[in-house]
Amino acid sequence: MSAYGTLLKTLINFSGSKLSTVAEEVGYDVSYISKWCNKAKLPASKMAPNINRTLANHFSHEILKHEDLSAFAKLFAVxxxxxxxxxxxxxxxxxxxKESSREAANDQHAHGIYxxxxxxxxxDIYEFFDHELPETILSYNEPLEVLCTLDVCRFITNNVLDAASHIIPEHEINVKIGLNTETFFADSPLYLKQLYYFINAHSHLAFDFYDDCLMNSLNTIIVKDHMAILCALDQYSRIQTATVITDPEKVNQIYIRTLPSFRVTNLLLHATESDEFYQHGYRTDFYARDNYQIFxxxxxxxxxxxxxxxSIIRTARERNKDEFMAQLxxxxQITWEEIFEKNTLDFYVLKSSLLKYMENGEIxxxxxxxxxxxxxxxxxIQKVLDITKKNPxxxxxxxxxxxxxxxxxxxxTSVFNNRKKLFLKIPERYHTKVGPHFYSVLSDRFIKEVSEFLDDLKTKPYCFGYDADGVQKFADKYGSLVNRMIDLSAFKINK
Structure with missing residues (x-):
């Protein structure tokens, strides 16, 4: 039993707490609490501070409630x-x-035990994939490369609505993952939505999505240099058994054997950073076309x-220290003025984001x-009204x-599409240190399906369309209210 486990077990017994209560407090299964107490297992280092804070809150509350402060001071000599x-x-x-972590690291290093x-x-399988694996990945204090040959369709339809993580890693995590295009395009409206939600839920991870034609029988997840998980699936693609290997030498042997399955020619969606995105004039080429759909x-x-x-150019030059961006x-400015005069553009916006823009003006x-x-x-607002009058x-x-x-x-996540080229932009990335800025879509089939999806979106009861006349009527009816909202936001800032 580790020093940490001994202390935790003592605190549980002294405070009269039930394992189930402690487990509920920290958000883990009872089996994890038992392993921490009795089997020298430790919480992942990334999670340990929050877990220890929660445990301290719980135990101190129980000790004070039962008026055991003097006994606690005597027992722990404090x-x-x-x-x-x-x-x-x-x-x-x-x-x-800390002491238990050092002992575990020294013991593993001395004996080469993996x-x-x-x-x-x-x-056990559920707890590993739902808790232990993501926490372990977050605990590594270095950039990571992950290979996942399992079809992403199994993940994007599995509780993705609850998957948004509030824990942001400190280092880049790139995940190469397979996608079964036959399954995906058989019901593309469903899977497109779910994939979009999935990317949003894990915006701090950089995904590269590949056609899984070369990997759909491998059933392997590899964290390079750290861990390999070999899965056996049943006929419904559910994991029946999982073998977890942590010997770095074996892990990297499996990595080397698996990597060739992720061929560049099978890349469908690619997580992209700003430099890579601009170096071949992607954005300029994107706006050299017509018939835009922009969400x-x-x-x-x-x-x-x-x-x-x-002001925007000056901000790029002075605050961003980026002369290239200032020039771009x-x-x-010139390119868009020409586009807006005659091209076809469908803008999709969220009601909430419009209201937020009125309040804080962030773009x-x-x-x-x-x-x-x-x-x-x-x-x-006036510019929008003027342009839409000129271009119906x-x-x-x-x-x-x-x-x-x-x-x-x-x-x-914003979507920019001209029915020939398509990319995604992650606004959240501009306020964090990790995650991709963009996703470039390399599959013509994907672009076609997204184009049709956005066209169909216009018919939905939650999507309200406005042409030039509609925009003007809206401005005539609500213009004074919008101006008051903007003035009020200025008052709040000054205050």
Missing amino acids: DVTPETLNSVIYNLLKENY ETRVLSLAN LALGFEYLLPVECWD VGQL IFTDVVYHMTPEERKLH NIHFYVIDEEYLPNVEHLLR
Whole structure:
């Protein structure tokens, strides 16, 4: 038993807590708490601080409730008051965790012990994939490469609505994963939505999606240098057994054998960073076409008034320290003015994001995070009205998320499509240190299916369309209210 396990078991017994209660408090299965107490297992290092804080809150509450403070001080030979009890317990847990972690690392290093585990019980398999594996991946203090030959369709239809993670890794995690195109395109409207939700739920991970034609029988997950999981599936593609290998030499042997299954020619969607995205003129080529479908999950960076262009260029040059981006913004100003005069554009926007834009003015123009001033926002609205009068081929579709319960938190990725090229943009990435900025879509079939999906979206009861006349009527009816909202936001900022 580890020092941490001994302490935890002592605290549980002393406070009169039930294992089930402790498990509920920290959000783990009872079997995990038992292993921490009795089998020298430890929580993942990434999760340990939160777990120890939760345990300290629970134990201090129970000890004070039962008026056992004096007995606690005597048992642990510490000076403690009701006010300091929580921090004393937390520090005890933290220090014992450190000691046990060092002992475990030294023991493994000294003996070269790498345990191979075979999981066959349904509960053990669930706990491993639902808790232990993601926590272990987050605990590695380095960038990671993960190969997953399992069909992503099995993941995107499995509780994806609850999958959004609030824990952001400190390092880049790239996941290469297979996708069964036959299954996917057999019901593309369903799977397109689920894949979109999946990307949003895991926006801090960089996924590369591959046609799984070369890997659909391998059933392997590999964390390079760290872990390989070999899965046996039943006829319904459910995992019946999982063999977990942690010997780095064996793991990398499996990695080398598996990597050739992920061929570049089978790449469907590719997580892309800004430099890679711009180096071959992708964005310029994208806007050299017509018939656009653009879904914006944050703000509205199109049809901008000329009065704000210099400010955006200056922001790119001064705040972003990026002369290339400043030049790109200037080029796009000219390109977009021509596009908006005559091209066909369908803009899809969320009702909530429009309201938020009215309040804070945030847009992400190319890679420049910019906050429109209240006056610029008003000029922006007028610019939209002026342009749509000149070009009747511009339409707006407002999506009301109130009609889409339980998925509003998974509508955070923008979509840019011209029916020939398609890319996704992750606004959240511009406020975090990890995750991709973009996804480029390399499959013509994907682009076709997305184009049809967005066309069909116009017919949904939660999607409200506005042509030039509709936009003007809306402005006539609600313009004064919108202006008051913008003025109020300025008052809040100044206050």
